[in-house]
Amino acid sequence: MAGHIQDRWYKTEPGPDGKPCRVKSDRYGSGLRYRARYIGPDGTEKSKSFPDRQKRLAETWLTNVASDMSRGQYIDPRAARVTFKGYAEKWLKAHSADLSSQIVTEQRLRLHAFPILGSRPLDSFRPEHLRNLVSALESNPGVSGAYARNIYGDVRAVLSAAVDDGLLPRNPCSAKSVRPPSVERRRVIPWLPSQVHAVRRALPQRYQAMVDTGAGCGLRQGEIVGLAEDAVDFEAGLLRIVRQVKLIRGKAVFAPPKSSKERDVPLPSFVAEALRVHMDTCKPAQVTLPWRRPDGPRVTARLLFTNTASGVVWRSNFNIQEWKPALASAGIIAKPLKGMPYPSAREHGMHALRHFYASTLLDAGESIMAVSEYLGHADPALTLRVYAHLLPISSKRTRETMNSVLDD
Numbered sequence: 001m002a003g004h005i006q007d008r009w010y011k012t013e014p015g016p017d018g019k020p021c022r023v024k025s026d027r028y029g030s031g032l033r034y035r036a037r038y039i040g041p042d043g044t045e046k047s048k049s050f051p052d053r054q055k056r057l058a059e060t061w062l063t064n065v066a067s068d069m070s071r072g073q074y075i076d077p078r079a080a081r082v083t084f085k086g087y088a089e090k091w092l093k094a095h096s097a098d099l100s101s102q103i104v105t106e107q108r109l110r111l112h113a114f115p116i117l118g119s120r121p122l123d124s125f126r127p128e129h130l131r132n133l134v135s136a137l138e139s140n141p142g143v144s145g146a147y148a149r150n151i152y153g154d155v156r157a158v159l160s161a162a163v164d165d166g167l168l169p170r171n172p173c174s175a176k177s178v179r180p181p182s183v184e185r186r187r188v189i190p191w192l193p194s195q196v197h198a199v200r201r202a203l204p205q206r207y208q209a210m211v212d213t214g215a216g217c218g219l220r221q222g223e224i225v226g227l228a229e230d231a232v233d234f235e236a237g238l239l240r241i242v243r244q245v246k247l248i249r250g251k252a253v254f255a256p257p258k259s260s261k262e263r264d265v266p267l268p269s270f271v272a273e274a275l276r277v278h279m280d281t282c283k284p285a286q287v288t289l290p291w292r293r294p295d296g297p298r299v300t301a302r303l304l305f306t307n308t309a310s311g312v313v314w315r316s317n318f319n320i321q322e323w324k325p326a327l328a329s330a331g332i333i334a335k336p337l338k339g340m341p342y343p344s345a346r347e348h349g350m351h352a353l354r355h356f357y358a359s360t361l362l363d364a365g366e367s368i369m370a371v372s373e374y375l376g377h378a379d380p381a382l383t384l385r386v387y388a389h390l391l392p393i394s395s396k397r398t399r400e401t402m403n404s405v406l407d408d
Contacts, residue, residue: 003038003065005058034058038065041166046077073169075123082167084125085118088158098255099293100248108151109158112137117155122167125159127175137181148181187389190359191332191352198330207313207322209271209278210305213239214353216271218375221350222246223257225313228301229284234272239265241376243301245312251294252312254301261376278304285310323350358383359390 009028015021032049036058040046050058068074088109095102116133133155137148156173163171172178200211210224219227222244231240242262246255256262285306290296307313324342328335333345354375361371368391372383 003036003062005055005062006035006037007033007055008035009033009052036062038062040076041069041074042076048077068169074166075169076166078167082122083118084120084122084158085114087122087162087167088113088118091158091161100246100255103248105154108147108154112140112143112151113155122162125168125172127172127178130155130172130175130178134179134181145181145183149183152180186347188355188359188386189347190390191356195330195332196353196356199326199332202326202329203322206278206282206308207305207318209274210350211353212271212274214350215356216268216274217265218354218357219265220244220258220354220376221315223376224350225303225305225315226254226301227304229279229304230302232267232272232275232304234267234276237267237269237272239267241265245289245315247315248294252289252314253292253294253296254289254299255292257376259376259378261378263373263376265374275304282306287312319349358387362387362390 008031009025010022011025012020013023033052034050034055035047036050037045037047048058048061050061065074092102092106092109095105113133116136117129120129134148134152137143137151138145140148143151152173156171159168159171159173162168196211196215200208203211213219213224213227214221217239219239219241223241226243226245227239227241228243231242233240240262241257241264243254244257246253282305284302284304286300287303287306287310288298288300289312291299303312305313307317320342324333324345327333327345327348328342332348333343336342358371358375361374362368368380368383368387371387372380375383377383
């Protein structure tokens, strides 16, 4: 049996003959009599009290604690006092992700996980509670499948950390009966070259080369907006992607590219020419922004694309005031009725240029590895999941190859 049991109704004192003897303590007859004590895996003492005539129960409890420790199923008693919300808020403060990711994660947990799981003590979590969360997310019409999957991922990450901290024996998300929210996989339908050209023509001149850069080099919108003069190597035919512009709590900051994937992207001659013309008509402007977070150190770059006031191109303003009207002029989305806003165009944001870039390369026979590297994806598996259906069909090539080898 691990630890020992203290009888708080009695204490040991030297008797008249100098030998130790048991005498009643000041607590005799009041309060819980037995305190079972042991040293936990973290090196601190834990205890639980039991009433009079329950010494055997205290012994059984200590035996079970020792057994749980040996099986790796020990749960720290603190788990009974720590709620999911309390632990998640503490976890968020120590989260290693960048500030913008922390903000998004906190918002998802606060709006969707805390109302369902927030008040539940960690030691009470069972697979059924995760099944209830998934069911609630999937039945919420305002939560898309992909967004629900992200919320579930946040919850799983919190519970995994609780396991690491000894507050849960295992992550209930790992149970076979618990499945993540289902996601409807929508196949990317790339734009036609004519659509790319039509949108480009419909934009004001100072923004037209943004289309060339997105469609010809596959950059993300934030990377295009953060593209500086020193990133263009006309002689080597490369774009060096080392920063992007992000909005954090409504403030623009410079930050590394997504997943901190700095990269060199081939610069096609038509994009190089478009950038030369753009830089002649709209001179690069010096812009100073904080690095990574609103209170970060100030960094200055000579940006290629700026607004009419030579400042940062704000994504929200650009998308509403410039991009959507260009989409409507190109016939990609409907023109709104007078006084009404433009319709939603999520699948036709500037990311559509990135899809066009990837699909064009794959259709030309470029490898998944190369496309993944140029796009700045975390790994080629992501590229394959998104664009596998765009790979050229090789059945004809396969038949011809096998015939040439085996046909007599």
